[in-house]
Amino acid sequence: MNKPRKICIGFLVLSLVLLCGCGGNSGEPPAGTAPETEPADAPQEAPSSEEPSSEEEAGPIYIAFEGTDLEGNPVSQDIFSQSRLTMVNVWATYCNPCLNEMPGLGELAAEYDAEEFQLIGIVSDVREGADQTLVESLVQETGANYTHLLANDSIGQALLSGVSAVPTTFFFDQEGAYLGGVVGSAEKSDWEELIHELLEES
Numbered sequence: 001m002n003k004p005r006k007i008c009i010g011f012l013v014l015s016l017v018l019l020c021g022c023g024g025n026s027g028e029p030p031a032g033t034a035p036e037t038e039p040a041d042a043p044q045e046a047p048s049s050e051e052p053s054s055e056e057e058a059g060p061i062y063i064a065f066e067g068t069d070l071e072g073n074p075v076s077q078d079i080f081s082q083s084r085l086t087m088v089n090v091w092a093t094y095c096n097p098c099l100n101e102m103p104g105l106g107e108l109a110a111e112y113d114a115e116e117f118q119l120i121g122i123v124s125d126v127r128e129g130a131d132q133t134l135v136e137s138l139v140q141e142t143g144a145n146y147t148h149l150l151a152n153d154s155i156g157q158a159l160l161s162g163v164s165a166v167p168t169t170f171f172f173d174q175e176g177a178y179l180g181g182v183v184g185s186a187e188k189s190d191w192e193e194l195i196h197e198l199l200e201e202s
Contacts, residue, residue, distance in 0.1 A: 060177035104188030
């Protein structure tokens with residue numbers, strides 16, 4: 001019963017130590033489908049002194065998408081079932097805060113057992129079918145050796161429609177339920193603390 005409140009507090013604490021991002025500074029949960037007749041909203045994790053009044057009444061949000069990774073392999077929302085916790089980091093090739101945090105994200109991805117935690121990157125400014133040479137080069141340079149997806153209409157509708165700044169990061173559980181999000185970049189140690197908290201709560 002208190003799980004959503006605890007997760008919200010954790011994100012709120014992290015949001016206070018965030019570094020800058022590129023673009024605006026407000027974000028919304030990804031588009032998704034909630035259980036019938038229940039509100040399709042979830043706590044927004046930008047700094048705020050108030051908690052949403054519908055926080056405990058709202059049902060979980062699930063998303064559906066299809067895309068391909070940089071090697072051309074198909075990826076869908078089924079990827080969430082491969083790990084207890086999935087961190088989806090939306091970044092852009094022009095975003096210095098994104099690129100600055102990616103070495104730490106690469107280390108995080110390598111340090112956890114894949115059944116416990118996985119990290120997925122979504123390149124918001126390069127679409128499927130476009131030249132991905134720059135993306136591949138940046139991934140290699142930053143050591144961000146985890147799955148990266150290029151933007152397409154499906155990913156745009158499911159995950160990018162509420163993104164107004166990069167980096168924006170979303171978390172999902174093994175069932176694919178949205179747990180919350182953070183706008184802006186953070187230090188590796190801050191992400192570790194949040195990941196640990198979310199794994200303990202799951």
